[in-house]
Amino acid sequence: MSIHHLPCEMLRSVFQNVNSHDIPKLRNVCQMFNNVIKTNYCYLPRVAYLVKIFSENGRIMIANMKSGDINGCTQNLFDFDFKHWREIGIVEMEFENIKECDSECVEQAFTLVFNEMVKTRQSQLRKMVFTNVQLSDNTKSSFEGLFNMALKQCENLTVDNSVLPLSFDMKTLNPAKFDHFRWIASSGSTSVPTTDILRKLQNDMKVAVNKRSFLAEMDSVTVEAACDFLEEWLGLPIASFFNLSFHNCDDTWKTRFLAECERRELTHNYMEFQSRTHTNAHVKVSFSQDASTCCIWPVLDVPARTTGQSVCYSRYFRDF
Structure with a gap:
């Protein structure tokens, strides 16, 4: 039996196992293949794309480019043909320098982007970045919809120097997928629960069945939460890699941190804590002291040997 006699559902199942870059080529094979792919693009592997949305002379612009490319199509957001999104998979979305724009225009832009993300069934999103973005409360409903989508899909969430109409809900935060989180010099509708975010990463690290990397950079965190994370890692059988950076950690914070470590009997040698496992x-x-920053990361000692040399030890740490 010829492949052309297969039902459309079976052809779609076959195409789901094809490389994303080969899907457009299959459309040129015959009219039947073209119709099946065109109808089911949302369910098939799609070429990875990066989308940037930014303001330019008071207008909201969009740059659409293949992941890894430097150049792409840039035009006014409201003139963009979003039908193209049916054929691509957005893996990274960046919002940059959206300031001093008409609030109604910004509201329409975020509503449009969110609706099109839902309509084109974007499920490959892995990273979302907000840099120098200031949004009013008018965009709250559409923005929270977009951010909640990011929580469900993204491994990396970055917010830098931004004001966002965002209220964190622990019910959506706890099952969130991210393991890299950065929130610096930014604010939301309510205070950002940095302590809860660190505890979420701690719990994810605890239940991980394989080694994972965790990265967090935040304006502040409580001494107790930092010690909880440290104490958890020291007792885990799987030593996951991590890199934590906390700002606004002055001498008072450091003194309280050392006192809490002493209370928990977390002994150290020159601020180096030995794993218990x-x-x-x-x-x-x-x-x-200059930057009032506390950084915490793992260090491993591994044996190294060369011909004719006794065993020595070399020290290294995983940098992210």
Whole structure:
């Protein structure tokens, strides 16, 4: 039996296992293939794209480009043909320098983007970035819809120097997928629960069956939450990699942190904490007085040997 005699549902199942870059080529094979792919594009592998939305001379612009490319199509957001999104998979979305624009225009822009993301069934989103974005409360409903979509799909969430009409809901935060979270010099409709976010990463690290990397950079966090994360890692059988950076950690914060470590009997040698389950694993804590920053990351000692040389040890840490 010829493949052309297969039902459309079976052809779609076959096409779902094809490389995303080959799907457009299959449309040129015959009219039947073209019709099946055109009708079911939302369910098939799609070429990864990066989308940037930014303001230019008071207008909201969109740049649409293949992931890894430098150049792409840039035009006014409201003139963009969103039908193209049916054929691509958006893996990264960035919002940059959206300030001093007409609030009604910004509201329409975010509503349009959110609706089109839903309509074209974008399910490949892995990273969302907000840089120098200031939004009014008028965009709250559409923005929260977009952000909640990011929580369900994204591994990386970055907010830098922005004001967002966002109220964190723990019911949507706890099952969120991200393991890289950055929130710097930004604010929301309510205070950002940085302590809860760190505890979420701690719980994800605890239940991980394989090694994962966790990264967090936040304006502030409580001493207790930082010690909870540290204490959890020191006792885990799987030593996941992580890199934590907390700002606004002055001398008072450092004194309280050391006192809490002493209370919990978390002994250290020059701010280096020995793992309780891995002989050669440590956690390093470093304070920068000038920047009022606390950085915490894992350190591993691994044996190294060369011909004719006795065993020595080399030290390294995983940098993200």
